[in-house]
Amino acid sequence: MHADTPSTVRALVGGGVRAALRAPFTRRAWGETAYCLAGFPLALVGFVLLVVLLALGAGLTATLVGAVLGLLFLVAGTGLARGLAGLRRGLAAGLLGERVAAPRPFRPGSGAFGRLDARLRDAAGWRAVAYVAASLPVASLGAYAFAWWATALVNLTAPVRWAVFGQHPVVPGGSMPVVTPLPFGGTPHLTTFAGTFVAVGIGAASLLVAPWFTRGVVALDRRLIRSLLGPEPLAARVRDLEEKRALAVDDSAALLRRLERDLHDGAQVRLVALAMTLDMAKERVRDGDGVPSEEAARLRKLLDSAHLNATEALTELRDLARGIHPPALDDGLPDALATLAARSAVPVELAVDVPERPTQAIETIAYFCAAELLTNVIKHSGAARAEVAVRGEGGRLVLRVTDDGRGGAVAGTGSGLTGLVQRVRTVDGTLEIDSPEGGPTVVAVSLPFHA
Known part of the structure; x- marks a missing residue:
């Protein structure tokens, strides 16, 4: 170890001299x-x-x-x-x-x-x-x-x-x-x-x-x-946190999308196969197939109960998957909102003018906001018609839901608006309510195009 020290020193000195001589020409x-x-x-x-x-x-x-x-x-x-x-x-x-x-x-x-x-x-x-x-x-x-x-x-x-x-x-x-x-x-x-x-x-x-x-x-x-x-230290910290938040939101949206696909392609398929198998078993029991009549009646009853449970489980699983990520969003927010408006019990006039497609997380939040607001219109407003408008304004995605109902909508009264406020705040969104007594009610949700 001591024998190597002089050579190491010479190497360091030689390297320093070479660096000094080369410095003017770099x-x-x-x-x-x-x-x-x-x-x-x-x-x-x-x-x-x-x-x-x-x-x-x-x-x-x-x-x-x-x-x-x-x-x-x-x-x-x-x-x-x-x-x-x-x-x-x-x-x-x-x-x-x-x-x-x-x-x-x-x-x-x-x-x-x-x-x-x-x-x-x-x-x-x-x-x-x-x-x-x-x-x-x-x-x-x-x-x-x-x-x-x-x-x-x-x-x-x-x-x-x-x-x-x-x-x-x-x-x-x-x-x-x-x-x-x-x-x-x-x-x-x-x-x-x-x-x-x-x-x-x-x-x-x-x-x-x-x-x-x-x-x-x-x-x-x-x-x-x-x-x-450069940016102020606090501003730089805020920007760093915003970037990390955006990554977390996008990752969670992608994870939920994969979960929805796994449920759709895995568990739902198995439940459908189970229901079909139970149907075939009921047919075999109904045809007799060497089974005593009393035993066949008990088997049919058990099979009917199992088939009903499988069908209900399949329905619940489909609702769960739809709640995680609506399949209609695969084709974009306009098509998803059109499907939502078509299923509404109240006539809905839809207008969509979006210059660019938002990220998957923003599309999901906008869709669920529209779905919850239309549900509130149907359950609480007594409206005869509603309007859903989505536009790009000032670099943000703005969703407005208007109805001609009785008005008086306030966040925190069990209408689901409180949950929407919390949902949009996760991506620096805002929710504004204009609902005087006697109506009309206008709820505006503003979201960034990118989380």
Whole structure:
């Protein structure tokens, strides 16, 4: 074990040296350098524009006459910051491979003052403002990091410039300045061609340091982007929980669908076969087949009872399977609702306009909501007719069931509406009831297209 230690150390040192020598020529170094080069003017212009807008906004808001105009300048500032944040996320994704999810889209309020208030309360916009303010110093360091690359290129070509392009002292006693990226230490001057190789050494050192300095600057900017330009921690957590909830809902819907198929293709088939076998046995007993009459009567009675139990079990099993997942949904929600409307004891007018097919879980919830609401219409409303309308509105699936009954429907009165409210809430759905005394009753169920 001790004998291997020196070789291990040598391997680590050798690997580190090779990595340091290769660093200036890697794609990562070039991408980070390009990011620093493109990021500085964007940060500078954005910072200046943002400071002007926010200064004007703050100054005018402090006065009574220009308060509204000042607020508009502040809103423009947050909007500009959001736009700059989008550019920085795109630049980071393209050059650094740093893909940060955008924050939630801005949700405007209702009315002019509602929209203005929502803009001023836009947390993502103000976090973008903080990024624009904090990114300028980092971008300045990025410009300085690019200076290391530039000075390396200039110094490495010093002999060529001296010999070919005549960049050497023109008058006796003149000298060639050597560019250095350091802000201190003075500027060395060369007076001979041999001295240009000192510049080459300085250039080589700058070339080796440049990628690591650039990487440190980019690491600072990465942290700013992740903390200020992505979703808020709580919003990211909510999004993660929503995705997990959607997977759980879809998995449960698929599991119930498989269970319904197993019941349909397995247990139901066996019960049908059992009922047919009992029918044949009854026929054999009825024909006599060597069985005494008294014994045949007892057997027929037992077979009749067994056949009745098998038939009832089959009916219950079919109802159970239909309650788990209606087979009509296999062809989509419109066909399933058409079947439901056709079976209703109250005439139902159906209108379906859905731009895209929802997920299986959403279709199932919408179907059972429609079925329960139509059941309530038949049992409690005394209505002569009903309407079922399903449409896509604002990116959501909206189901409305209307009847001309006596009204007065309220959740929690044993009408099944409480269970529907709980069902739709599992997928961030809503249920609204408008049922004045005397009717009509309108129940609207809003569901996302995807759980």
